[in-house]
Amino acid sequence: MANTALSEVLNDLIRINNDRIEGYEKAITEADDIDVDLKAIFSKMENDSRDNVRELTAAVQDLGEAPAEGTTVSGMIYRTWMDVRTAFSSKERQSILELCEFGEDAAQKAYNEALASDAEMSTTIRQMITGQQQSLRTSHDVIKKYLDLHKVL
Template sequence: MEANENLVEVLNDLVKINNDRIEGYERAISETEGIDVDLKGIFQKMANESREYVAELSKEISSLGGEVETGTTNSGKIYRVWMDIKATFTGKDRTSVLESCEYGEDAAQEAYADALATDAELPTNVRQLITDQKSALLESHNLIKKYRDMHQAINS
């Protein structure tokens, strides 16, 4: 039973980082209101991506007899406060929003790497699920980074 509890904890950590992503991208959508139609579409896609991941992870947690977390991580709360402070001083420009999103994507990559490196026993199907989600999240990270780099190149 302890093995299941450890695995549930690992999976719930991923649920929480995806909840962070959802809140972060919804925040980014509101930050770019009326300015960046292209970014709003990307941000919405990424929030939906995390909703799908939460559903997949929740299914695994439930099958293990665990309770699915509904909150976010402490670092995610810190991240949103940092976004608030940064927005106050730098404005809600495209570069600032993209930099904040990249910071969140870095945190997601770290959370998924931690999950794959856990001491908890990961069944093959769960390891594959985590690996697949991490890979897709890396694509999202790289897209955000590409947009940020392009925007910085245009403005320099």
């Protein structure tokens, strides 16, 4: 039972990282060719989430459970909103950054919920989740910095 509760928590984090992967793939596609700085940042964040998924998948498998595949429903809504918003925006760079910040906020919420859950977790698992959350917080701060700089311009 404890393994199942923990695997559900970890699987939620797999899904939110899958959301990030798809979200940043979309952001790379939507960014203008001249936005090489954003494309590089988005690519790094996408790769960070791929690493997170690998770690989380291994942890779920170690528990003897099946790792999640796919994304969250809210992630699908987020990507659809990105499609609509960028289609009608004359300030694509700012719109993409705003949507990425929205996604980063969702990721932070998911990690906070994971750490606050009642699921029993080892120190190793808790450290893994905390480390991933810190990495995602850094990504959020980078997106926020770019967004704030863009608003000044």
